[in-house]
Amino acid sequence: MIRADVPLTLPARPADPPAPGFPLIASVAPLAAAGVIWLITGSAFVLIFAVLGPVIALAGMLDARRTGRRTRRANAADQEQALVTLRAEVALRQEELRRLQWRRxxxxxxxxxxxxxxxxxxxxxxxxxxxxxxxxxxxxxxxxxxxxxxxxxxxxxxxxxxxxxxxxxxxxxxxxxxxxxxxxxxxxxxxxxxxxxxxxxxxxxxxxxxxxxxxxxxxxxxxxxxxxxxxxxxxxxxxxxxxxxxxxxxxxxxxxxxxxxxxxxxxxxxxxxxxxxxxxxxxxxxxxxxxxxxxxxxxxxxxxxxxxxxxxxxAGLVPTSRAVPASVALGELTGFRPGHRVRQGQSRSPSLRCAIGVGESGEVSLDLVGAGPHAVVGGTTGSGKSELLVTWVAAMAAVASPAEVTFLLVDFKGGAAFAPLCALPHCVGLITDLDGHQSARALASLAAELRYRERVLGRAGARDIVHLWGQDSGGMLPRLVIVVDEFATMLTAFPDLHALFIDIAARGRSLGVHLILCTQRPTGVVRDALLANCTLRVSLRVNNRADSVAVLGTDAAAALGADQAGRCLIATDSSGPVLCQVATTSQQEISDLAAAAAGEPRPRRPWLDLLPASLSRVDLLALVASGTAVDEYASDGPIPAPGQDCAAPGIRAKPGALLGLLDEPELQRYRVARYEPMGEGSLLVIGGPRSGKSAALASVVAGFAPVGDADLFGADVEAVWDALVQARRRLDAGGSPVARLLLLDDFDSVHARWDQEHRPAALELLAGLLRDGADGGVRIVVAAQRLTGSLQALPTLCQRRLVLRLADVGEHVAAGGAAALFDDQLPPGGGTWQGHRIQLLAPEQGRAGPDGPGGPGSPGSLGLMKRPDAPTLPDVAALLGLPGQTLLVVSGSPSRTAAALGAVPGARVVDLAAASHDAIAEVAHAGAPLRLSETQSGTAFVGDVDAWQAQWSLLGALRPHADLVFDGCSLADYRAISRRRDLPPPLAPNRGRVWVLRPDGTVHRATLRPPVA
Incomplete structure (x- = not known):
């Protein structure tokens, strides 16, 4: 604040510099010096310096005058600049003083x-x-x-x-x-x-x-x-x-x-x-x-x-022309007559005029069509917003049938206020903030509702809904009134909806879609592009003048009393604010309205229900037959049963596997979901326990059966490795003439049980198959519960992703799912497919799968899967029983291995740690395998890594003619003795598996003892 009594100081006039005097001493000094020098030297040339004295004195006077003029000019400039600054300060203080006085x-x-x-x-x-x-x-x-x-x-x-x-x-x-x-x-x-x-x-x-x-x-x-x-x-x-x-x-x-x-x-x-x-x-x-x-x-x-x-x-500061009552019931209004409405077959009224309260001049009516087509309602907490909306909806339901008007109620305060209105047949849905996923899909269907209404008007050649009613008195397109309580809260949860509501506001009049938007703080929430089409304005008590001006154009609503719930001001383009006491609506009055309209047909809903928690093939057939679900191949005949795709006469093979039902709320429909491996690429299935992964694999196998061969591998470290190696060899050999589908279930579990060297090698094999498999007719389907570590690269390698229920939104997004579709409460078989919610086909009852016997999420149709038979592994004990057979056994527990091999009849077991040095040296000196009779069984030399390294000459002598067996050894032990860098096939734990390295260099698995149950 500027204080007028604070003095300002004028700049002082600078003092002029003194006039320069004549430098007498400076003039005489050179003359005296020149005379003294002449007397000493006698040179007449010295007298010339005497002339310099007057010259220097004159020059000094001229320089002093020039400096004085320059100083005066600088001082004058500084004073002028100070005056300019002072004038600016004075002008600033004057402007502030003037503004303060005009404000008073x-x-x-x-x-x-x-x-x-x-x-x-x-x-x-x-x-x-x-x-x-x-x-x-x-x-x-x-x-x-x-x-x-x-x-x-x-x-x-x-x-x-x-x-x-x-x-x-x-x-x-x-x-x-x-x-x-x-x-x-x-x-x-x-x-x-x-x-x-x-x-x-x-x-x-x-x-x-x-x-x-x-x-x-x-x-x-x-x-x-x-x-x-x-x-x-x-x-x-x-x-x-x-x-x-x-x-x-x-x-x-x-x-x-x-x-x-x-x-x-x-x-x-x-x-x-x-x-x-x-x-x-x-x-x-x-x-x-x-x-x-x-x-x-x-x-x-x-x-x-x-x-x-x-x-x-x-504000109640002056008496009004007529006392406005403190409260009034909806049933007391003369305009409220349940059942008194225009019936089908009669001429319909284009308005929705209804009485909602009492004002200074009697009953106050609102016409959303005539004064709208849209309305904005403002009011702070406790002012009666929800009661106003309930009364308005009930009043419109009293004057119009469900064939003329329907209501979509959006309540982001839990839905308790609008719950009684759901009994009205006019109500096509209640959206609350308690279920975010249902709210999101219902609101997304509104855009599709606009397109639907445009198609209906286009087919009828009608320019708007009133023109359509004039052509067809029965009508098939009622008005849709969207009532939103707490509009600001809804936009916070779904910010993209503002553009949709602006579109509805612009096109709603002709399409018969109307908005009633209610919010506590209209300022900054309802944008100008939306507010411009909301010509019907209602404001209850608000906390500040700006909110009242934003709704009514006047700040009168800020003066409404805090103890006058339901007191409001109503303004339209044709009239100023009108004071009104909104009527209250009881549960009985709503029930009477519902009873009066009980015989009316239920109106069409602007969206479908949520996907069912369980979906059978019979259910899917019924949805397609009723037109609720769309099947791109419905013209080819009904959806065949499993195994019927090619056998049934008159039914062409459907392309791809039938997965289930896809939810497309933006199109107001369901769609049959399919997956065609050869045309769409490899598939990644991610889901937690009992989420339906195995059921998805069963559906893929069933759909792929008419096309080619499908092999399913579960959580078997040996079988999955062998399948990847064989598929890679098949591709390297030029592929296969028959399409092949390789399905790997619980791949993350298999990956975790491989050792540190088999994991990257297996992922490299899998990545190569995902990348090159299409050229060789091979497609991969990978199912896993979690993607951690190096497995996080799988989503980028698979062209299609089916994301089932997961426990964490981070895992859901990492697997390729949209964060908005994450739901940890999905039923078995629920997930995300192609950016939409999907419900997989439930397994057939009576068939057991890995997830449980016929329960939800268990792949009951796994019986249709083609599982490759497990290979029969040779038994080391049987090999040792062959006459003349020699085995070199490297064991992590030589005593245990020696005891197991010693049980073979007629076999000779040499424990390198217990045999005498002379006997071992004799064999090593011979440089050849032991020569035994034809009737005698084989000989096995057993020792740990250290023992074999101590008997390296014996190993070198016997290795070209004997199998080298590794029992309970690590990769380091294998490489230390075999001197090879390649990876042997992984061994399943607790099954008695061993590596057998043949003299020709091939490595295969064998068993040393029966597998542990």
């Missing part, structure tokens, strides 16, 4: 431009602005060389132009001059007083002629109040010097001459013309002060008076 006493013209902004009603102010002119600013400029210096600047700073000429009406204001000019100024003064004095505390007295507009002001003319505003006019030729009217308080007196004014006016002004007046008497302003008066017309004053009256009536 707004001008009459500013009140006419914005009556709501000037409304104060503090109850104490009687200062008014006569007009604008020059007043003392209070700014002082100190400093300077004298009072006369910068006098113009001092005078300019001390005067504040275009400031309000303030006068106190409490001391009386007399206006002298022509009566029309005096009345114009008096109207401006009275308007200013009306904006500051509380209506129920002031009495108004005005002349009979020329002041009719003042009757619109919210002041009583008969009661006794604390203060009285009196406007009096002296008749032409009347007596002079009359006293002020009795009992007067605030006086505005008009007279043609100074003598005709009442006695006691503290302020007197003379009107010299429409733009010129002067002060004749004032305790504030000097005599003769000229100013430009604030004049307003009767129309301007009347407009302000009406705004103030509406605001005062809303």
């Amino acid at each position: 006493t707004p001008s009459a013209n500013s009140i006419v431009a914005a009556p709501h902004a000037a409304l104060r009603w503090t109850g104490s102010g009687s200062d008014v602005s006569l007009g604008s002119g020059a007043v003392p600013s209070g700014l002082r400029l100190d400093g300077g060389a004298g009072l006369d210096e910068h006098r113009d600047l001092r005078d300019w700073a001390a005067t504040l132009p275009e400031a309000p000429i303030v006068a106190d009406v409490g001391g009386g204001i007399g206006i002298v001059g022509p009566l029309p000019l005096g009345q114009a100024l008096g109207r401006g003064l009275l308007v200013q007083l009306a904006c500051s004095l509380v209506p129920d505390q002031v009495r108004l007295s005005v002349p009979e002629n020329g002041w009719d507009w003042a009757a619109a002001l919210p002041y009583d003319t008969g009661s006794v109040c604390a203060r009285t505003v009196v406007v009096c006019e002296a008749p032409p030729g009347g007596a002079s010097g009359k006293p002020a009217p009795a009992g007067s308080g605030l006086i505005i007196a008009l007279a043609g001459t100074l003598e005709a004014l009442p006695v006691g006016c503290d302020t007197i002004v003379r009107m010299q013309g429409p733009g010129r007046a002067e002060v004749l008497r004032s305790g504030v302003h000097a005599w003769g002060t000229g100013f430009r008066p604030e004049l307003i017309t009767v129309e301007q004053a009347l407009r302000v008076a009406r705004v103030l009256s509406d605001r005062a009536a809303t």
Whole structure:
């Protein structure tokens, strides 16, 4: 804030530099020095230096004068810059002072431009602005060389132009001059007083002629109040010097001459013309002060008076023409007659006019079609918004049948307020914030509803819904009223819906779609593009003036009482705000409405129900037959049963596997979901326990059976590895003429059980098959519960992804699913497919699968799967039983292995740790395998890694003719003895598996003992 009494300092005049004197000593010194040198040296040339003294002295004087001029110019420039800065500061302070004074006493013209902004009603102010002119600013400029210096600047700073000429009406204001000019100024003064004095505390007295507009002001003319505003006019030729009217308080007196004014006016002004007046008497302003008066017309004053009256009536400060009841029931309104509506076959009314409450003039009706087509409702907590919406919907249901109007209710406060309305047959749905997924799909269907209505109008050749009703009196397209409670909360949850609602607002009138949007804070929530089409405005009590102005264009709703629930203001394009007490609606009244419409057919819903929790083939057939679900191949015949795809006559093979039912809310339909491996690429199935992964694999296998061979591998570390290796070899050999499908179930479990070297090798094999399999006729389907570590690259390698129920949204997104479709409460078989919600076909009852015997999520149709037979592995004990067979056994537990092999009849087991050195040396020296009789069984040399490394010569002698067996050894042990870097096939744990390295270099699995159960 700028303080007027803070002095400003003028820049001081800089002192001029002294005039330079003649340098006498500097001139004489060279002469004396030259004489002394001449006397010493006797050289006449030295006398030449004597001339330099006067030259230097003259040069010094000239330089001093030049420096002085430069200093004076710099000082003058600094002083001018200081004056410019000072003028800017003075101008800034004057502008701030002017703004503060106009804020204290707004001008009459500013009140006419914005009556709501000037409304104060503090109850104490009687200062008014006569007009604008020059007043003392209070700014002082100190400093300077004298009072006369910068006098113009001092005078300019001390005067504040275009400031309000303030006068106190409490001391009386007399206006002298022509009566029309005096009345114009008096109207401006009275308007200013009306904006500051509380209506129920002031009495108004005005002349009979020329002041009719003042009757619109919210002041009583008969009661006794604390203060009285009196406007009096002296008749032409009347007596002079009359006293002020009795009992007067605030006086505005008009007279043609100074003598005709009442006695006691503290302020007197003379009107010299429409733009010129002067002060004749004032305790504030000097005599003769000229100013430009604030004049307003009767129309301007009347407009302000009406705004103030509406605001005062809303605030309850003045009595209304008719008392508005504190409450009223919907059944008490004459317009509420359940069952009295236009029936089908009769001419339909294009309006939805219905009574919703009582106002000053009786019942208040709303017509969403005629005054809309859309409405905005504002109101703070506890003002009665939900009750207003319930009453409005019930009132419309009372005058229109379900064939004429339907309601979509959106309640983001839990849905309790709208729950009773669901009994009405008009109600096609209730959307709440309690189920985010259902809310999202229902709201997404609204865009499809617009397209549907456009198609209906297009087929009928109708330009709008009224034209359509005129063509078909029975009608097939009722109006749809979308009622949204807490619109701001809905937009917070679904911000993209604002564009959809803007589209509905723009096209809703012709399509028969109407919006009723309710919110606590309309400011900043309902954008201008949407608000422009909401021509019906209703506001209950709001917390601030800005919210009231945003809805009604006036701040009157901010003055509604906090204890008046249901009290509102209604505004349309054709009328100003109308006060109304909204009726309350009971449960019984809603039940009566529902009973009256019980015989009406249920209207079409704008969206389908959620996908069923369980879906059988019979259910899917029924949905397709009824048209609820769309099947791109429905024209080819019904969906065949498993195994019937090619065998049934007249049924062409369907392309791909039948997965289940896909939800497409944006198209208001279901669609049969299929997967064609050879055309769509490899598939990744992600889902938690009992989510339906195995059921999905069963469906894929069943659909692929007519096309090619399908092999399913479960969580078997050996079988999955062998399948990947064989598929890679098949591709490297040029592929297969028959299409092949490789299905890997629980791949993450298999991957976790491989050792650290088999994991990257297996992933490299799988990535190569996913990348190159199409060229060789091979497709891969991978199923897993979780994607961790290196498995996170699988979604990018698979062209199709089926994401079933997962426990974490991060895993859902990492698997390729949309975050908006994540739901950890999905039933078995529920998931995401191609960006939509899917429900897989349930397994057939009576067939067991890995997830459970015939239960939900268990692949009951796994019996159709083709599982490759497990290969029969050779038994090491059987090999040892062959005559002349020699085995070199590297064991992690030599004693255990020796005991197992010693049970073979006739076999000879040599424990390298227990045999004598001479016997081993004899064999090593022979350099050949042992020669045994034909009837004798084989010989096995058993030792751990250290023992074989100690007997390296024996190993070298026997290795070319004997099988090398690794029992309970690690990859490091295998490589230390075999001297090979390639990976042997992985071994399943706890099954007695061993590696057998043949002399020809091939490695295969074998068993040393029966597998552990």
